[in-house]
Amino acid sequence: MISNQILQTTIEGLKGITRIDLCICDTEGKVLATTFPDAEDYESSILAFVDSPADSQVIQGYQFFKVLDEHQLEYILLAKGGSDDVYMVGKLAAFQIQSLLVAYKERFDKDNFIKNLLLDNLLLVDIYNRAKKLHIETNIKRVVFIIETQHEKDVNALETVRNLFAAKTKDFVTAVDEKNIILVKEVKEGETYEDLEKTANTVLDMLNTEAMTQVHVAFGTIVSEIKEVSRSYKEAKMAMDVGKIFYSNKNVVAYSKLGIGRLIYQLPLPLCRMFIKEIFDGKSPDDFDEETLTTINKFFENSLNVSETSRQLYIHRNTLVYRLDKLQKSTGLDLRVFEDAITFKIALMVVKYMKYMENQDY
Numbered sequence: 001m002i003s004n005q006i007l008q009t010t011i012e013g014l015k016g017i018t019r020i021d022l023c024i025c026d027t028e029g030k031v032l033a034t035t036f037p038d039a040e041d042y043e044s045s046i047l048a049f050v051d052s053p054a055d056s057q058v059i060q061g062y063q064f065f066k067v068l069d070e071h072q073l074e075y076i077l078l079a080k081g082g083s084d085d086v087y088m089v090g091k092l093a094a095f096q097i098q099s100l101l102v103a104y105k106e107r108f109d110k111d112n113f114i115k116n117l118l119l120d121n122l123l124l125v126d127i128y129n130r131a132k133k134l135h136i137e138t139n140i141k142r143v144v145f146i147i148e149t150q151h152e153k154d155v156n157a158l159e160t161v162r163n164l165f166a167a168k169t170k171d172f173v174t175a176v177d178e179k180n181i182i183l184v185k186e187v188k189e190g191e192t193y194e195d196l197e198k199t200a201n202t203v204l205d206m207l208n209t210e211a212m213t214q215v216h217v218a219f220g221t222i223v224s225e226i227k228e229v230s231r232s233y234k235e236a237k238m239a240m241d242v243g244k245i246f247y248s249n250k251n252v253v254a255y256s257k258l259g260i261g262r263l264i265y266q267l268p269l270p271l272c273r274m275f276i277k278e279i280f281d282g283k284s285p286d287d288f289d290e291e292t293l294t295t296i297n298k299f300f301e302n303s304l305n306v307s308e309t310s311r312q313l314y315i316h317r318n319t320l321v322y323r324l325d326k327l328q329k330s331t332g333l334d335l336r337v338f339e340d341a342i343t344f345k346i347a348l349m350v351v352k353y354m355k356y357m358e359n360q361d362y
Contacts, residue, residue: 007033020081065094069101118233141187144232145219152178200252218253245356
């Protein structure tokens with residue numbers, strides 16, 4: 001059903017052009033939108049007209065019209081004016097509302113289709129049949145963005161995203177849960193992942209400015225067929241989760257740039273616990289003091305370069321060597337050796353993942 005606000009805007013626009021008063025009621029005589037007072041006085045006449053076989057009729061000086069949606073009566077339109085064109089204007093107004101019904105139904109059907117497509121609720125044959133009926137192209141490149149808002153049911157954020165992409169008929173904006181806005185975007189010829197990241201940052205900036213809300217944006221890989229859109233959606237979901245664990249300082253995360261974090265995210269927790277127990281002999285990186293953790297992180301940031309790390313930490317090179325030797329004695333891993341450094345880095349990431357997943361359980 002069309003909202004009352006849309007109906008009111010429609011008939012006010014028509015009145016401005018034609019100088020004819022209009023009123024729209026439901027089939028029970030309730031006034032939904034009107035340009036004249038006392039429209040409620042015609043309730044009994046409306047109910048009588050509903051039961052009559054006529055499509056249009058003059059009652060109490062007003063021209064009554066039935067507005068149908070696929071042979072189903074949806075609205076009653078009343079028209080009154082001083083000119084002889086009332087009947088013609090009323091017919092045009094009824095046709096306009098009928099066209100709105102079709103447009104809104106198609107929009108709802110498309111939204112419903114996209115939701116079911118994302119959630120893998122459609123058979124392959126249904127995907128192509130319904131896409132054809134809804135005039136949705138099946139063989140263009142697309143990518144799925146997930147925009148996570150701070151608050152549930154953030155209407156302002158949803159409308160801002162819709163306004164940003166609504167004019168592009170091959171893009172779809174929807175929501176499948178309370179906090180996430182989904183954008184299924186067409187990828188044009190020559191558009192790269194760098195361009196998609198720029199799009200994500202544009203959405204981020206717009207929501208910060210227009211909707212005054214902080215968001216996180218994640219996106220999947222580009223797919224060529226409509227049947228693969230759900231895969232891009234699942235990738236975007238994983239990117240959002242992995243980003244929270246390993247890249248918490250980033251507001252935009254791409255599935256294609258998750259690196260080793262994507263592999264760790266798919267590991268079962270018992271296997272992670274076993275790995276950490278073997279590497280740290282029952283200890284945890286949480287047991288390291290702040291100084292040691294800062295040294296480790298800075299050493300990794302500088303690609304295992306001792307001189308650069310000591311410079312950035314404002315310590316003597318020998319002091320850094322001493323700290324690394326001390327760490328090697330306690331863990332058996334020498335971070336100056338590439339293989340040991342990889343093992344240690346993965347272990348730190350696994351611990352992060354375990355802590356995140358354990359917090360999710362509570």
